Amino acid sequence: MTDSTAGMTPEEARRADEAHTGPMLAADGTPLKKSLARALRRQKLRALGLIAPLLVFVLITFVVPIGDMLLRSIKNDIVADTLPATVETLADWDADASELPGDDVWMAFYVDMWFAAERKEHTRLGSRLNYEQTGVSSLFRKTGRRVDRFDTDVYTDQLVDLDPSWEDPASWAAMLDGPAADALPLTAETWERWKEFNVEEGDAVLEEDVPDFLFTTLYYELNNGAEVDGMSDRLDAAKAAVGEFETVSLQEQFADADEDWLDPEVWKTIQLYSPRVTSGYFANSVDMQLTPEGIEPRPDNQQIYGILFKRTLFMSLVITGSCIMLAYPVAWLLSNLPMRTANLLMILVLLPFWTSLLVRTSAWKVMLQQQGVINDVLVWLGLVADDARLTMINNQFGTIVAMTHILLPFMILPMYSVMSTIPPSYLRAAKSLGATNWTAFWRVYFPQSVPGIGAGSILVFILAIGYYITPEIVGGNTGTFISNRIAYHISSSLNWGLAAALGTILLVVVLVLYWAYDKIVGIDNVKLG
Structure with missing residues (x-):
């Protein structure tokens, strides 16, 4: 320095x-x-x-x-995309009242149903709403076949009789490109949708016949006081004459297609599930239901998901515990045998991996049934009467046995990899200091094997909680998991929103248990050798 x-x-x-x-x-x-x-x-x-x-x-x-x-799990675009005008007008309807929606809703619904039927979207919409109210799917299918044949052509005939130019699509285009579009918003919006539909179909709108529903929307708005005075002679003449027109009730037309349209509950369901984001899937997944008054419990005879979640957690824990009890002595034996002998026995542990999962599960189904191998042996030994054979399949016991056998290698391998690193000299040192065999094992050996137990438990539990093939085959009605219901909604009922909500809840449950395990045991103590 x-x-x-x-x-x-x-x-x-x-x-x-x-x-x-x-x-x-x-x-x-x-x-x-x-x-x-x-x-x-x-x-x-x-x-x-x-x-x-x-x-x-x-x-x-x-x-x-x-x-x-x-x-x-929260997305719900299909109602708003398929019935855009209906959703907008139905928002002002009082769902608490016992009265049906007004004429504006029936008018908008008529237009929406026409486009939905042409695009074949009404069946998908019916299937979606059928999850919430039984029978709505067939209601939409029947109406989709009839909506193009409603008696609304009376408005077409009467307007054409007043002025034949109403049949010309070019006259509609000229009219709705000007100030009339502001005075006739519903007709203008319907015209734009008609043009988009023709573009999708590859047709030229000016070469197609003007559909009846456009004449119907025009009559509806003129009859309800649309301000079109002085815009054109045709509109002036039409507005002056609509009061004398022969009319058709759209409500009656829909009632003729299916009387269920007169049930306010149908309209409540449409209104309730019109938002693009919904909590209805999550409500259903916890045995609740979305109503105009809020989320309410489902009837007792419809509450199944809570039972399935509890059963899944309970049986997964039992399977994990049974795997621990069976795997621990096997892993201890493999880790303390000479290497040559341990490697030969390890082949037996890995052998199930070389066999198809379906084959192993089906084998247990054969062995556990009342006329199966195990019951035959018990009868032969005299432990069970021939007319009192044990029921060991299509219940929780069968699921636990089969899944324990399938998941056992996933518990043995982590335990073995950890136990093989524990020096045998530790036990000899403990015994030389006066410890008994039990004390040496419990105070010296077992604490060092806990990381292997933790690793195997996490692996087996997470695999068990998401299993669905084995419970489906051997579980019956009382041995299935929540994963079986998720698979059903994905492949059979096609209710993907509910399946996603159930999967999300299952994911959250696993993460919470993982967090609890980390707080209690410590994830840093989990080792694979």
Whole structure:
């Protein structure tokens, strides 16, 4: 230290020295600090490039599907997309009243149903609403076949009789491109939808016949006082004459198609599930239901998902416990036998992996049935009477036995990998100090094997809670899991929103249990050897 740096801290001295002599330089003449930062940045980019394919793979195959599942559990676009005008007008309807919606709703619904039927979207909409109210699916299918044959052509005939130019699509285009569009908003909007529909079909709108529903919307707005005075002679004549027109009740037309349209509950269901985001799927997944008054419990005879969730958690814990009890002695034996013998026995542990899961499950179905191998042996030994054979299949017992056998290797392997690293000298040292065999095992050996138990338990529990093939085959009505219901809604009922909500709840339950395990045991203590 020179006189000029006396009394300074080491950091101050270093800075003073750099200011006097300049920063240290690398071989290429750049400051050493800058050169080191550049080299470190290159190493990070190289490491990122090496793991980038794995990150992209995880993002595409894991993160994106989970995000899509979470989105489907609340997404509800089909009602608003299929019945846009109906949803808008129905928003003002009082669902608490016992009266049916007004004429504006029937008018909008007529137009929406025509387009939905032409696009074959009414069946999908009916299937969606049928999840909430039984019978709505057939209601939409029947109406979709009839809506194009409603008696609304009376408005077409009467307007054409007033002025034949109403049949010309070009006259409609000219009229609705001007100020009449503001005076006749429903007709203008319907005309735009008609043009878009023709573009989708590859047709020229000016070459197509003007549909009856356009004449119907025009009559409806003129009859309800649309301000079209002085816009054109045709509109003036039409407005003056509509009061004398022969009319058709759209409500009666829909009632002729199906009387259920006169049930206010149908309209309540449409209004209730018209928002694009809904909590209805989650309400159904916890045995609740969405009503105009809010979320309410379902009747007792319809509450099934709570039972399934409890059964899934309980049986998964039982399966995990049975795997621990069976796997621990096997893993201990493998880790303490000579290597040659242990490797031969390990083949028996891995052998189930070389057999189809369906074959193993079907084998248990054969063995556990009342006329199966196990019952025949028990009868032969005299332990069970021939007319009192045990019922071990299509129940929880059969599911536990079959899944324990299938998941047992996933418990043995982590335990074995951890136990094989425990030095035998620890037990000998404990015994030489006076410990009994039990004390040496419980105080010395067992604590060191806990990480293997933890790793195997997490693996087996997570696999068990999501299993559905084995419970479906051997579980019957009392041995199935919530995953079986999720698979049913995905493949059979096609209620993907409810399946996504059930899957989301199952994911949250697993994450909560994982968090609890980390707090109680510590995830850092989990080892695979």
